[in-house]
Amino acid sequence: MIDKRDAKLSLGFLSVSFIALFIGAIAGLLQTLVRSGTIELPLHIGYYQLLTAHGVLLALIFTTFFIVGFLYAGISKTMGALYDVPRRTAWLGFAMMTFGTILATIFILLNKATVLYTFYAPLQASPWFYVALVHVVVGSWLCAFSMWNQYYIWKRRTKNKLSPLFSYMAVMTMALWFIATLGVAATVILQFIPWSIGWVDKIDILISRTLFWYFGHPLVYFWLLPAYMCWYVVIPKIIGGKIFSDALARLSFVLFLLFSIPVGFHHQLLEPGISHSWKFFQVVLTFMVIVPSLMTAFSMFAVFETAGRKKGAKGLFGWFKVLPWKDVRFFAPMMGMLIFVPAGAGGIINASHQLNQVIHNTLWVTGHFHLTVASTVALTFFGIAYWLVPYLSGRTLTPQMNKLGIIQTIMWTVGMAFMSGAMHLVGLFGAPRRTAYTTYSDHPQAMDWVPYQAAMAIGGTILFIAILLLMYIIGYLAFKAPKGEMDFPVGEVEEEAAATPVILENWKLWVGICAALILIAYTIPFWHMIEHGPPGSTGYKFW
Amino acid sequence: MHIHKYEKIWLWSGAVCLTIFLLIVGVSAYAMGNQPPSHMETIDPQKAALTAPFDKPALTKIGDNEYEAIMLAQAFTFTPSKMTVPKGSTVHFKVTSTDVVHGFQIPATNVNMMITPGYVSKISHTFDKPGKYLILCNEYCGVGHQVMAVTLEVTS
Numbered sequence: 259m260i261d262k263r264d265a266k267l268s269l270g271f272l273s274v275s276f277i278a279l280f281i282g283a284i285a286g287l288l289q290t291l292v293r294s295g296t297i298e299l300p301l302h303i304g305y306y307q308l309l310t311a312h313g314v315l316l317a318l319i320f321t322t323f324f325i326v327g328f329l330y331a332g333i334s335k336t337m338g339a340l341y342d343v344p345r346r347t348a349w350l351g352f353a354m355m356t357f358g359t360i361l362a363t364i365f366i367l368l369n370k371a372t373v374l375y376t377f378y379a380p381l382q383a384s385p386w387f388y389v390a391l392v393h394v395v396v397g398s399w400l401c402a403f404s405m406w407n408q409y410y411i412w413k414r415r416t417k418n419k420l421s422p423l424f425s426y427m428a429v430m431t432m433a434l435w436f437i438a439t440l441g442v443a444a445t446v447i448l449q450f451i452p453w454s455i456g457w458v459d460k461i462d463i464l465i466s467r468t469l470f471w472y473f474g475h476p477l478v479y480f481w482l483l484p485a486y487m488c489w490y491v492v493i494p495k496i497i498g499g500k501i502f503s504d505a506l507a508r509l510s511f512v513l514f515l516l517f518s519i520p521v522g523f524h525h526q527l528l529e530p531g532i533s534h535s536w537k538f539f540q541v542v543l544t545f546m547v548i549v550p551s552l553m554t555a556f557s558m559f560a561v562f563e564t565a566g567r568k569k570g571a572k573g574l575f576g577w578f579k580v581l582p583w584k585d586v587r588f589f590a591p592m593m594g595m596l597i598f599v600p601a602g603a604g605g606i607i608n609a610s611h612q613l614n615q616v617i618h619n620t621l622w623v624t625g626h627f628h629l630t631v632a633s634t635v636a637l638t639f640f641g642i643a644y645w646l647v648p649y650l651s652g653r654t655l656t657p658q659m660n661k662l663g664i665i666q667t668i669m670w671t672v673g674m675a676f677m678s679g680a681m682h683l684v685g686l687f688g689a690p691r692r693t694a695y696t697t698y699s700d701h702p703q704a705m706d707w708v709p710y711q712a713a714m715a716i717g718g719t720i721l722f723i724a725i726l727l728l729m730y731i732i733g734y735l736a737f738k739a740p741k742g743e744m745d746f747p748v749g750e751v752e753e754e755a756a757a758t759p760v761i762l763e764n765w766k767l768w769v770g771i772c773a774a775l776i777l778i779a780y781t782i783p784f785w786h787m788i789e790h791g792p793p794g795s796t797g798y799k800f801w
Numbered sequence: 802m803h804i805h806k807y808e809k810i811w812l813w814s815g816a817v818c819l820t821i822f823l824l825i826v827g828v829s830a831y832a833m834g835n836q837p838p839s840h841m842e843t844i845d846p847q848k849a850a851l852t853a854p855f856d857k858p859a860l861t862k863i864g865d866n867e868y869e870a871i872m873l874a875q876a877f878t879f880t881p882s883k884m885t886v887p888k889g890s891t892v893h894f895k896v897t898s899t900d901v902v903h904g905f906q907i908p909a910t911n912v913n914m915m916i917t918p919g920y921v922s923k924i925s926h927t928f929d930k931p932g933k934y935l936i937l938c939n940e941y942c943g944v945g946h947q948v949m950a951v952t953l954e955v956t957s
Binding site: 800 | 803804805807808811812815816819822823825826827829830831835836837838839840841842843844845846847876900901902904906907908909911913914915917918919920921922923933935937938939940941942943944945946947948950952
């Protein structure tokens with residue numbers, strides 16, 4: 259058991275995370291029912307209002323709170339109890355983030371911020387919505403500073419010993435987050451807030467979009483890296499194996515830091531004002547970030563095979579059968595991992611110029627990130643929560659809850675297969691994303707999309723039932739499960755694995771290269787946007 | 802750093818695949834001209850509807866089987882809202898927004914681009930099959946976003 263005060267801290271973050279997940283899931287269910295034409299919303303609730311709530315609460319709040327909570331637990335486990343200053347800073351961060359979350363939710367519910375979670379200008383929300391977002395981001399920075407501080411003190415006290423793998427990865431994840439959120443903080447603080455208050459009349463659209471997408475792509479890696487931490491560090495222990503290579507695990511995280519940021523243009527491939535050469539350059543960098551994911555895939559399957567063979571598995575694929583399929587701590591993340599195969603392939607499609615032209619802003623994209631963040635990442639997080647919540651609250655994961663967890667995972671996978679599968683298909687036919695129920699005056703093409711939207715609603719309903727089940731399991735594990743000692747699974751490194759080169763902990767070097775790549779990929783096109791930018795836009799409230 | 806032999810093989814095959822993918826994208830873009838819409842022309846978004854040629858949005862014949870469609874995107878419609886061209890025509894769309902960000906997509910074709918206020922977006926397409934094509938907005942633009950669509954009829 260980690261230090262009680264750290265357990266409390268981690269549980270604080272996880273609680274907000276699961277409340278956000280629940281509210282966001284209700285919005286999600288209603289969206290699929292509206293879009294299939296099944297229901298109409300009562301009480302003047304708007305479809306796009308729900309969509310904003312769904313995006314903010316799930317993509318930003320659920321993920322960030324869960325990640326920070328998980329990282330603190332793991333840091334306290336691997337580096338020892340948090341020192342006083344880092345712990346105090348963490349609570350301050352928690353307070354700011356929670357305040358921001360509540361404020362944002364209120365303004366979304368008041369219908370003052372129906373701008374979706376990407377809040378593209380010149381749609382103009384209430385200034386309080388942007389102020390709320392700043393609180394969430396700056397609060398998360400305090401958490402980043404606190405984790406780095408912990409790492410720094412630990413390194414000093416241990417006379418520069420090699421940091422534990424989990425903590426190294428936590429520091430890297432927060433470094434990625436901090437560098438990425440500088441972009442969104444810049445646009446919100448320097449552009450949106452003065453403009454929405456009325457201090458300035460106009461906003462430069464392309465610059466705000468570019469700063470947003472500078473943040474928007476590393477954001478998805480911020481979701482993914484903690485899932486990878488579970489795969490690299492936790493899973494080997496659960497399946498009775500060893501970490502394949504400490505050095506390669508660290509190297510993959512270094513590569514994520516380097517290549518996940520200077521790639522935002524692949525979200526802006528179809529817009530004017532950015533020359534196609536810079537778009538292509540960032541597409542090349544986008545493909546580089548696939549390499550560390552390939553490394554991760556190799557490491558994971560190497561761990562599965564070696565662990566299986568040690569258990570006496572025979573034949574080419576015998577090891578696959580002896581994996582602990584009945585242990586939800588393994589099963590849920592493993593399903594996430596398997597889903598990442600098609601999800602990653604879809605990502606390569608999205609980043610390719612000409613294919614992007616076919617699927618951009620269609621439901622295909624929505625289908626894509628429901629496989630990545632809402633399946634690969636979410637299932638891994640659920641798998642973590644099943645042991646982390648009882649671990650932190652001094653309880654145990656009972657066999658009965660384990661079984662329910664497996665059912666939950668299967669329901670999630672099936673529900674997502676329906677929903678995301680239908681989204682992918684109908685997206686290829688051209689159905690736009692982020693659009694309420696419509697048949698475009700009974701246009702035959704749009705009529706053909708309706709059955710797929712019904713399949714999305716079936717999937718959405720299954721997913722919502724799975725969320726209810728998840729809430730029951732988590733509630734039981736936090737408050738009702740029998741008291742006892744759980745294990746925080748932390749894998750050990752394979753004996754014959756080579757030693758970890760010191761250079762991997764040379765932060766100045768990696769952050770320096772990261773900054774250089776960002777400058778190379780962005781300086782010239784960004785300067786062009788400033789130099790040759792059109793007059794800005796005034797705000798519009800079209801909802 | 803030591804890397805296992807099998808992992809080297811795996812990573813090299815991955816790298817070769819990615820390089821091939823990039824080559825396909827690059828050759829298609831640079832040798833065959835399939836670049837994403839990246840027009841650099843700007844316009845004052847506040848005055849877009851008063852600035853030529855957008856003060857007179859229309860479909861004009863500019864050559865044999867060639868048309869230019871000057872279009873305005875505004876919440877929640879496109880102007881002109883009805884257009885007709887004969888089969889086999891190439892239409893050069895030139896679009897800008899008078900208010901917020903919109904999308905411009907014709908399902909069943911590769912016509913898909915963003916309409917960002919302050920910029921002029923351009924894309925061309927040859928319509929070989931007759932039918933009533935839907936031109937729709939695929940970027941959230943407000944409460945009526947789902948009705949923002951017009952049609953382009955291709956006659957046989």
